[in-house]
Amino acid sequence: MRRTFVILALLTFGLLTYALYEGLVAAPTEQTMGEVQRIFYYHVPSAITAFTLFLINFAVSIVYLARRSPRADALAVSTAEVGVVFCTVVLVTGPLWARPVWGIWWTWDARLTSTLLLWLIYVSYLILRRYSTSGQTPVIAAVLAVFGFLDVPFVYLANRLFRTQHPQPVYFGGPGSGADPRMTYALLMNMAAFFAFAALVVWLRFRLERARQDFEETQALESLIQPDVRSPR
Amino acid sequence: MKFLYAAYAATWVIHITYLTVLSRRFRRLRDEMQEFRKK
Numbered sequence: 574m575r576r577t578f579v580i581l582a583l584l585t586f587g588l589l590t591y592a593l594y595e596g597l598v599a600a601p602t603e604q605t606m607g608e609v610q611r612i613f614y615y616h617v618p619s620a621i622t623a624f625t626l627f628l629i630n631f632a633v634s635i636v637y638l639a640r641r642s643p644r645a646d647a648l649a650v651s652t653a654e655v656g657v658v659f660c661t662v663v664l665v666t667g668p669l670w671a672r673p674v675w676g677i678w679w680t681w682d683a684r685l686t687s688t689l690l691l692w693l694i695y696v697s698y699l700i701l702r703r704y705s706t707s708g709q710t711p712v713i714a715a716v717l718a719v720f721g722f723l724d725v726p727f728v729y730l731a732n733r734l735f736r737t738q739h740p741q742p743v744y745f746g747g748p749g750s751g752a753d754p755r756m757t758y759a760l761l762m763n764m765a766a767f768f769a770f771a772a773l774v775v776w777l778r779f780r781l782e783r784a785r786q787d788f789e790e791t792q793a794l795e796s797l798i799q800p801d802v803r804s805p806r
Numbered sequence: 807m808k809f810l811y812a813a814y815a816a817t818w819v820i821h822i823t824y825l826t827v828l829s830r831r832f833r834r835l836r837d838e839m840q841e842f843r844k845k
Contacts, residue, residue, distance in 0.1 A: 612813040658824045662817050669813040
């Protein structure tokens with residue numbers, strides 16, 4: 574298990590390095606925005622990775638509500654937490670791209686506002702899981718995750734449905750959308766690298782959560798066996 | 807160029823910070839488990 578993880582981590586590191594080279598060096602410079610457009614190769618893959626993690630969180634939350642599986646609950650909290658990290662990257666790289674291009678760090682348009690809302694929903698989910706002491710916390714969190722996910726398609730569609738400061742979609746945006754094939758290649762490499770990295774981090778977080786669940790179960794069993802020793806008087 | 811490098815650097819600062827937090831949580835859990843076994 575440990576050896577597999579090390580091999581996958583090395584492969585991911587190699588892929589991330591190659592993707593970084595593709596994004597910073599190999600991809601052609603965009604004519605209007607210049608070099609700063611290369612933020613695209615980190616901003617967009619981070620957003621797609623976050624959306625994918627929230628989609629997995631949504632699916633396993635439904636599984637948890639149906640079956641009360643601790644593994645589903647562990648995967649739900651892992652994907653939500655790593656998804657928030659990637660969504661944070663989106664919210665940081667976005668303004669760093671906006672400032673030189675739009676002249677402003679932020680604007681309250683539909684795409685940006687719904688992305689911030691998405692981040693707040695999943696941060697609330699994590700706070701709920703961290704600080705709630707109710708035995709029903711995983712159930713409440715799963716319900717929040719199911720409804721919270723509704724914001725993801727809204728974020729995706731926001732710049733298609735509304736007039737926004739955020740640019741119109743580069744891909745799947747109708748006639749005239751698309752990019753130079755070398756730019757598309759660099760984007761796909763970065764997406765593959767970010768997906769691989771996210772999978773590794775989710776794996777780590779999942780192992781931590783499963784270990785915590787097992788430990789809590791052991792503690793609970795011990796306190797039942799030796800109530801006079803373990804439980805407070 | 808400074809915005810480009812700031813964005814790439816910020817991305818890895820965020821990821822490395824999270825990985826550090828994660829490793830600290832692993833260590834804390836391991837310590838709690840060892841403490842529990844000692845009792």
